[in-house]
Amino acid sequence: MEKTFLMIKPDGVQRQLIGKIVQRFEDKGFQLIGAKLIQITKEQAEYHYAEHKERPFFGELVQFITSGPVFAMVWQGHNVIQLSRTMMGKTNPLDAAPGTIRGDFAVQTGNNIIHGSDSPESAAREIAHFFKPEELLSYERSI
Numbered sequence: 436m437e438k439t440f441l442m443i444k445p446d447g448v449q450r451q452l453i454g455k456i457v458q459r460f461e462d463k464g465f466q467l468i469g470a471k472l473i474q475i476t477k478e479q480a481e482y483h484y485a486e487h488k489e490r491p492f493f494g495e496l497v498q499f500i501t502s503g504p505v506f507a508m509v510w511q512g513h514n515v516i517q518l519s520r521t522m523m524g525k526t527n528p529l530d531a532a533p534g535t536i537r538g539d540f541a542v543q544t545g546n547n548i549i550h551g552s553d554s555p556e557s558a559a560r561e562i563a564h565f566f567k568p569e570e571l572l573s574y575e576r577s578i
């Protein structure tokens with residue numbers, strides 16, 4: 436079953452949106468198999484966003500993502516990588532459609548509430564970066 440890494444950024448945590456965001460993915464039918472509230476280090480942030488290292492906003496991005504706790508999650512389900520990105524909406528909230536997470540809750544690209552893996556390769560790398568194998572729990576619905 437496909438897995439993805441989603442992270443509610445410091446703005447989403449501080450605005451108390453964790454519950455609402457988790458609810459959307461549960462309602463879609465995806466399964467939460469790992470979650471934790473963490474404060475990420477500068478080194479973790481630089482590794483996570485390494486592909487943006489040369490971009491002018493890299494310093495600002497690392498500063499922002501380390502400015503407060505994030506809620507790191509692993510979700511599982513059919514096409515969860517692509518579907519969760521559709522549910523998040525475009526990176527720039529100006530382009531994010533109403534009904535998406537960024538379309539409903541964000542107004543600036545820098546503070547865009549949530550990160551999600553953009554490919555199976557990124558998902559595998561990001562999950563391994565933030566979670567130990569024993570922190571991911573598989574379970575069936577029995578009630």
Ligand code: CMP
Pocket residue numbers: 487492495496526544545546547549550551
């Ligand atoms: P995310 O999906 O976490 O992946 C890279 C992040 O870089 C992106 O969301 C934005 O938060 C951030 N980002 C992209 N473009 C800009 C920009 N022009 N200014 C500040 N941050 C940006």
